[in-house]
Amino acid sequence: MQATYDFGLIGLGVMGRNFILNVADNGFKAFGYDLNTDQVAALKAEGNPDQVDATSDIVTFTQSLSLPRKIMLLVPAGKIVDQVIESLLPHLDKDDIIIDGGNSFFTDTDRREEYLKEKGIHFFGSGVSGGAKGARKGPSIMPGGNKEAYQHVKPIFEAVSTKYKGEPCVAYLGPKSAGNYVKMVHNGIEYSMMQLTSEIYDLLKKSVGLSNSELHEVYSTWNSGRLQSFLVEITAEIFTQKDTLTGGDLVDLILDKAKQKGTGKWTSQNAMDLGIPVPTIDMAVSMREISALKEERVLADQLYSRPTPLPISKAEMIAQAEQALYFSFIISYSQGLHQLADASREYGYELDMAVIAKIWRAGCIIRAGLLADIADAFTAKPDLANLLLSPAFVGKVQDTLPAVRSLVAYAAQSGIPVPGLASALSYFDAYTSSNLPLNLIQAQRDHFGSHTYERIDREGIFHTEWGDQ
Template sequence: MAHVGLIGIGVMGASFAQNLAEEGHSVSMLDRSIEKMQAVADAGKTLKGDLIICKDAEALIKSLPTPRTVLVLVPSGAPLDSVIEMVKPLLDKGDLIADLGNSYYKETERRTAELENLGLYFLGMGISGGAEGARHGPSIMAGGSRESWARVEGALKDAAAKFEGTPCCDWFGPGGSGHFIKMLHNGIEYADMQQIAESYGIMRDGLGMSAGDIADVYKSWMNGPLNSYLIEIAGEVAAATDPKTGGAMLDIILDKAGQKGTGRWSVVESLHLGQPNSLIAAAVEARNLSAQKDSRLEMETIFGASPTALGNSLGDRVDAINSLEQAMIAAKVCAYIQGFEILNAASNEFEWNLDLAAIARVWRAGCIIRSVFLDEISDVYDNGGRSNLALSPVFGQRLKDHIPALQQVTAASVAHGLHVPAMFAALSFHNMSRTGQSTANMIQGLRDYFGAHTFERLDDLGTAVNGPWHD
């Protein structure tokens, strides 16, 4: 079995070290805290592989068989570069460093080039699933050279989540491709969570439902197309009781959402690629606004509270919940359409030759956005489907069936002051995507009027002309 080094024994690193050891692999550990490493080693005494405590980088490197494999699970940016600078002089040509953090893919490209120039290998690997996934099986997305991937493929597939026996772990291409895919995974995760938050707001503020009743709705949705990890844990979060007050835990949580940057990166990169990304952008903006708690409270005193009850605008509660479920299905489809179109554009732009079906397969278990949709998405691409999922029979039909509900729910929510930016973005995206004759002709006319940027005539396509504005 493989013997690897692992630097960074925080929550994720500790969990992943124990995962590898449980699969029979030996792991040499290095962290600034001896106590953390000792706790991990003590907890892993019954595991099949050894968990070895190393006092410093030199001890770690000496403990590894050649060619060496060093996994790194520390924060991206300067902390990661610091670790690389620490171990680089101790390594020999042919040794491998693998970054398992949430690094920006362009930084991964830089590190790959720098280390390969020294004769070292570098892998950029996104792992998803949180601490629970790291311990019992994450989803793993790797990018780098085929040679470096071959070095660690066996150990990582052992540790990865399994979907019907297939490891949710794969190599996707050179350089930063693995971290780009993880970035988009996190962006879709942002959109998913924002849609769930909006459905919660509609039920809480629009329908006057308690957290417990909302939990029951999420649990019922697990029996249909919305079956997913995030819906499952939304039910658990809504059902939880605060041990201090005895009330709903959800009602005690401050409404300020954090973020670590991957969602924002997804939006920026999609703009560079010329691809729509309105759902993730709406989710990032919503988190930004949530952080402005003091400003929101001041605005509320001036303009009044926004959310008002929906009344019977969506029918009785049963009808309203049914419409909301359908709206969520439509919005979720739109998020995946945008996400996979961005991945396809990146594949073409950077010549990565990404396997979209393989990406969907890797996300089917272990990761945060795992859902029944992903098995269907992999089937679409395996059977030659185009990158635009809306043009596939299964997802095209889903949109036809559920867009009317998204229209109804979004219109009612906006009319009653409920904030549904992700749902609104999904509906606007679909409406514009299905419109053969858009309003961009007005934009082209305006651009030509003030800047002589030219446009094409419908009766003379391919020829750039100016309008008669200044004759």
Template sequence: MNQIAVIGLGVMGKAIAQNMMNHGFRVAGYNRTYAVTETMQGKENFIGYKELKDAIESLEKPRKIFMMVPAGPVVDAMIDQLEPFVEAGDIVMDAGNSYFEDDARRGKRLEKLGVHYLAVGVSGGEMGALHGPSIMPSGSKEAYDQVAFILETIAAQKDGEPCCTYIGPEGSGHYVKMVHNGIEYADMQLIVEAYIAMKAAGMSNQSISDVLESWNQGPLESYLLSITIKILREKDPDTQKDLVDLIVDASSNKGTGKWTSQCALVQDINVSLIHGAYMARLTSNDEELRHRFPKVQSHIELDTEQLRQAYFLARVVAYEQGFRLYSDASKRYGWDLNLSKIASIFRAGCIIQANLLEYIRDTFGRLGPDASLFDDFEEMAIAHLPALKTIVTTGLLHDISMPLFTAALTYIIPMQQVALGANLIQAQRDFFGAHTFKRVDKEGVFHHHWE
């Protein structure tokens, strides 16, 4: 009998199935297009099936079903197809990038059949899925305990610990993955802005990669910096030009950054860097608007050590904003998220894996879920703030697009101000809408007749 079925054998599904097979798990494979399944036939520990019914019936009980299909209607359609073949006690896992609010509906639907539903966040891309991703399972703890031996085995390992932990109730795993992707958007855009600044200083791609390589150690070491270094050094096999220079200047997205921004608005949490990163991608695709403005060629003098300090501080702000979302969601939705463990499973396997997460894990481990990263990084923030100001003002004065470095600065500066002018806003609101205000010199809520 097979131990687990992998439904959906696209890039990620195929890689995760191979990961399971490499660890000795017997995998039943099914893909809507059988030709895809056939490419894996004959591999050790794998049997592919043309019919979904046959794949499910080949499993030992309770049956474990791992769906790796596109988020949205495809997930619901797959559950429709599974319903006739599953029975009480079976476990269905959705490991795609589903929106967390959809999980409760799907869980209740399967619960009527006595079937467990686990919402499983998976990060790491194709190589992570193959060699060990970060895995964020949520839903029934009883069900997780029955699949933990598989998920924790195939997950990335860091210091002898699996980068997989039970996150919490239904939906929390996909939420954690969603915010992970929001942080990912922000860090990618920050690296891009550093790249643009160095380009404006006349540096070649090779020189920029050398600078990034010098940064990629200690607290700044990260997967995203590592791949950026390789990208900048890659040559196009046909032209021998730098491949990155031949790629169209427009970036796409699959929606998780957008969802993170939307959730932040619902939760009233400032995620200006995550939101700005999503907006930057939209702007890159707005060809009509971009063509309306005359182009400028910027030339600047640049201190790459100042740029490194500015990047370090801005990256901490991005992580701070993401983990503030986690802290709020934990209370808002009753999930009781362990932020230290979340940081721990992000240390390897996932796209945002970085040495910074060691510090973040320690911060939340010592200070609890209501901690701020600036509890530990305040001195660094104060020391690096002049560099961030210099980089932002240089960019503004020379027409260099640096929305996230700017957002990081405008996130920190208000924290240093004695007053932000919000008293005037509240007076305006009271003037036109009788929205009331509080006073600094007496208790209570007041309304003034302004005219």
């Protein structure tokens, strides 16, 4: 069998099928593999037979690929990745390349890279964002790992990725599991932005009774301004979707229980391990968990009274909501990028925040007009510790604060939950406070546990026998 195919892909579900068709559309011959014969048939039916083919036979698959083999896995994270790798190994040659394009936990990527290195096989993780449509038309791709191995895949990834003003939204990010880590934090930011968008929707609906048609107009208008983003864009579209079963608005018929696949939780957990505060991401994860308690929430709603929303004009509410969403989007990016910068130092990723912001400008779920400004901020100061410290963002944030404070207070008085927005404001107030009440916590710790404390007036570590005067 002649090995003439440039690229192999394992996992021909919707995401995998769309990605491999994208590869084929961009002039590379691609060969797919899936144990599910229906998935194989679906790819063959849709693809150009001169550019793409597929099989359920692992030998046929591996022998069809030119050397070094470039094989991408788009399969669910976890044990199945290891199972696929083991099934491939007997059929690979030294210097072949395996790419994990799924949302694998970053430590799993490090483990697999070390394991395969001993066998002479290159392995790296590469985040792919944009959903099924993005995979077909152009995703944002976040590869990391062996830099030399990436060079073999680079022409393909640059061709299939989406473009922002002509620049491909893909870049080599760093060694080891840098690609999977960046994708994980991307998803944490995504959780946060989705939660914030939904809270603003809830406020607009419960406070001034905006109809779905009005909500569509509001979000559409916002998407034409500084809030331009994929999530605001699709939110506007959601409000116009009719239900094929009842003819009503579909959004009103969807159960308020949000599921999760784990990447947001991983972001939150790892931030705690690193000691980096990401409370708005944390709250977004917690709200999905609270949403799962539907039966308990219904019961609790019957036990407690709730205030009637305070009177406010539509114009005022819409104006404040726009400023609050803009502010909280900035905070979401600030927290996620802060975590990336610290992880880069901790894990030796050598991440460039400006490059990350650039490849997020198009193709991915968190793409937004704001990212061009964020890229500029980190280009101007590559070692910027936090986006809130960028002179370019001080004015953007400062101008929104009166509206944000007003809206959070309004929501609290009206009994409308906005935990994401409230956490974003509290994070900002804490991060920008030169004095916090943690001196009292240190005193408490020393009082009950002799944990010692530091002083503001002299160097050293101190302990007091509390109560002794």
